[in-house]
Amino acid sequence: MKIAFLINNAYGIGGTIRATANLASALARRHSVQIVSVQRPIDTPQLTYGPGVKVTSLIDMRKDTGGYEGDDPLTHEPCTMFRYSRPYNRLHEQRIVDWLTRTDADVVIATRPDLNGFLARDGLPRYLRIGQEHLSLDAYSDEMAHNQNHAIAALDAYVTVSEADARQYRDALPEATTIVCIPNSVPAPAVEPSNRRTRTIVAAGRLIPIKRYDRLIDAFARICDDHPTWTLRLYGRGPQKQALREQIDRLGLYDRIRLMGAVAPIETEWAKGAIAAVSSDMESFGMTIVEAMHCGVPVLATDCPHGPAEIIDHNVNGLLVPLAAGTEGYAAALSTLMSDQELRDRLGTTARHTAAAYAPKALARRYEDLISQLSRQRARTAISAPTPRWPTLVQRIKNLRHRHRPEEAHHTPAHLTAAQPSRPGAFARAHADGAITVRLDPYTLPPGRLDFVARLRRDPKERHITVPVPDVATATDIxxxxxxxxxxxxxxxxxxxxxxxxxxRTGHRHRLACHLAEQTHAVHRLPRTVDPAVTATLPYTTTDGYLAIRAWQRPSHAEVTSIRASATGYHVAAELLAPGPGEDLQHASVVAVSRQDESKDFILPISQLAPARFSFHIPYDAVLQRSRTEHDQWDLRLHHGPHAAPVPIGRIAGDIVDRRTTDLIPAHQVPAISQTNCIKPYFTVNNDLALSARGIAE
Structure with missing residues (x-):
């Protein structure tokens, strides 16, 4: 049977896209599955689609290709379909209608309201038409709900992701089509589950008002002084990013709360959490809840409509907080979880068993049952339409062979191109002792004996390491x-x-695609201080999907433990890490070394807090006195003896490869005669602490 999913953008990482990827991949084991993306903004999808899932697009929005269609005259003409979210234009409409007219699919599944509208209005009776609800009826305006309900009545079936929402639709449309609840599927991840001891709270999703991350931040602010070693991480992108950044800065929690950006796959980040936090006013399903549960992380969620209470059994596999309890109630529940390791372990262990019920295979079977039911209904009502036929074993084998033909490789997403000989793949994991293990995907490796090679990027000396790879042919476990x-x-x-x-055999080198890079054991981990150096290493995925290792190796290093802005300057606390006994810092100082002119250098006295711990103050006035250009920058170094080399100050501990985008300190604005001066500490590309002064008038 041929099943086609119509989706707005199959190349992103949002919840609807992840749900579609999971379901399509599971159905592709038994059927021919195609995902039709209305738009194609990049070359390859950011998510992994299973073998046999063909990804195509209707409109090329890649500006760096010769096929860019964003300037087509039809893009300036309005669409005749009802408006939803980012409304479509006439070019969208033309391509969607054309595809619906010519597709040879047996079943077409649309994934958002306006696509449901197209499927109802322009879809043909020769295939089954199924709409999906990935939000909920309450999320729409009256006009939007009316338009979508009108479209639903013309479909063969409508699928919601929560039973509460299905009931609402049945009540609103008593004479309408078949309305059923089939939750989103969430596969068990390949990551090592959380040990729930990282003292890290993780939240993930679109940064939009309904997610109420402002509530989560305020709740954390109420209790963070009682839990000084805990941090909060928010993963995702969206229009509220700047507002949340301002809230974090206003509360002075920029060193405790981090906006991590969008990360895919997200499972590696859930596994870093001791607690997963959901603070929404509404959740249509709660896909992130199941993702966190799979990783053994206890979930604290608002008991909002509709999804959380259908997944979380309070005090069994997670905690629910009534919306009426507000920020105070959420903060109290959060504090309880932060204080009780035994509770976190009990909830997290049960959560993994709960998550197993959302396996893609089981929920794909429910879609198959729905399709069979709809086909029988058509037969009874004598509607002329092809009856879906489940493929025989022979047909499935033929389909599988067909799906792996080389000519379809251009439909394969970035993470799966490793299945081609030119892109072998790997799973990497950081360990508490500083070691990194790399597990190679045996089905993607070139034949013959192999070596693992790591090469230092842009190194004139071309330094590299070579590690023999176990022989796949003789491995006990392939x-x-x-x-x-x-x-x-x-x-x-x-x-x-x-x-x-x-x-x-051939001497050819194949770069490794990264399937997963696990860094959980590095959270809060200090660098190794073993003679002759201070070292830290982290595996990570590059922006183009390859495996890389970030390494730091220094004779000594000062690790920043906190940064705080005050009315007079920035207060920095740090710990000196060096092989051998602790250093006496009584006569040490921090030097701000100018990148422009050594005459701008200045010295900052330190206060020794312990044998290797110290703090120093960066006065705004000292920076202003030495700023004489449009943009001045200083690198901060610890000087702790007449014969000792300057020590870099920064953050190389923990699991974050690039602190530039996550550890942001608010800028200090200084009124000047002609302009506003901006002073700001920041972390460099090497995660070293530096100082910037912009717009300084002479």
Whole structure:
């Protein structure tokens, strides 16, 4: 049977896209599955689609290709379909209607209101037409709800992701089509589950008002002084980012709350959490709840309509907070979880069992049952339409062979192109002792004996390491082709190391695609201080989907533990890390080294807090006195003896590869005669602490 999903953008990472990817991948094991993306903004999808899922698009929005269609004259003409979210134009309408007219699918599934409208109005009776609700009826205006309800009545079936929402639709449309609830499917991730001891709260989703991340931030602010070692991370992108940043800065929590940006796959980040936080006013399903549960993370959620209470059994696999309890009630429940390791363990363990019920295979079967039911209904009412036929075993084998033909490779997303010989893939994991294990995907490796090779990027010396790869042909477990990079055996010079497998037979080097890079054991981990260096290493996924290792190696290093802005300047606390006994910092100082002119250098006295701990103050006035250009910058170094080399000050501990985008300190605005001066500490590309002064008048 041929099943087609009509989706706005299959190339992103949002909840609807993830749900579609999971369902399509599961159905592709038994059927021919196509995902039709209305728009194609980038070359390859950011999410992983299973083998056999064909991804196509209707409009090319890639500006760096010769096929860009965003300037077509039809894009300036309005669409005749009702408006939803970012409304479509006439070009969208033309392409969607054309595809609905010519598709040879047996079943078409639309994934958002206006696409449901097109499917109802322009879809043909020769295929089954199924609409999906990924929000809820309460989320729409009266006009929007009226338009969508009118479209639903013309479909063969309508699927919601919560039973509460299905009941609302049945009440609103008693004479309408078949309305059923089938939750979103969430596959079990390949990551190691959380140990729930990271003292990290994780939240993830679109940064939009209904998610109420402002409530979560306020709740954390109420209790954070009682839990000084805990931090909060918010993952996602959206229009509220700036408002949330301002709220965090206003509360002075910029060193405790981090906006992490969008991350895919998100499972590696859930596994870093000791608590998963959902603070929404409404959740149509709560896909993030199941994702966190799969990783063994206890979920604290507002008991909002509609999804959380259908997933969370209060005090069994998570905690629910009534919306009426407000920020105070949410903060109290959050504090309870933060204080009780035994409770976190009990809830997190049960949560993993709950998540198993949302396996894609089980929910794909429910879609198959729905399609069978609709086909029988058509037959009884003598509607002329092809009856879906489940493929025989022989047909499935033929389909599988067909789906792996090389000519379809251009439909394969970035994470799956590793299945091609040119893109072998790997799973990497950081360990508490500083080691990194790399497990190679045996089905993607080139034949013959191999070596793992890591090369220091842009290195004139072309430094590299080579680790023999276990022979796949003789491996006891073909799924465990693993190599280990321990810093004692393979010390990595500071920088970024790109990872490859090298064929001994051909001498050809294949860069490794990264399926997952797990960093959970590095959360709050200090660098290793073993003679002769301070070292830290982290595996990560590059922006183009490859495996790389970020390494730091220094004779000594000062790790920043806190930064706080005051009325007079910035207060910085740090810990000196160096091999051997603790240093006496009684006569040490911090020097701000100008990148423009050494005459602008200045010294900052320190206060020793403990044998290796110190603090220093960066006065705004000291910066202003030395700022004489449009943009001045200083690197901060610790000087702790006449014969000792300056020590970089920064953040190389923990699991964050690039602090530039996550550890943001608010700028101080200083009124000037002709303009506003901006002073700001920031972290460099090497995660070192630096100082910036912009717009300084002479």
């Amino acid at each position: 799924h465990d082709v693993t190599i280990t990079i321990h810093p004692d055996q393979y010390p990595l010079a500071e920088g970024r190391w790109d990872c490859y497998v090298l064929s001994r």
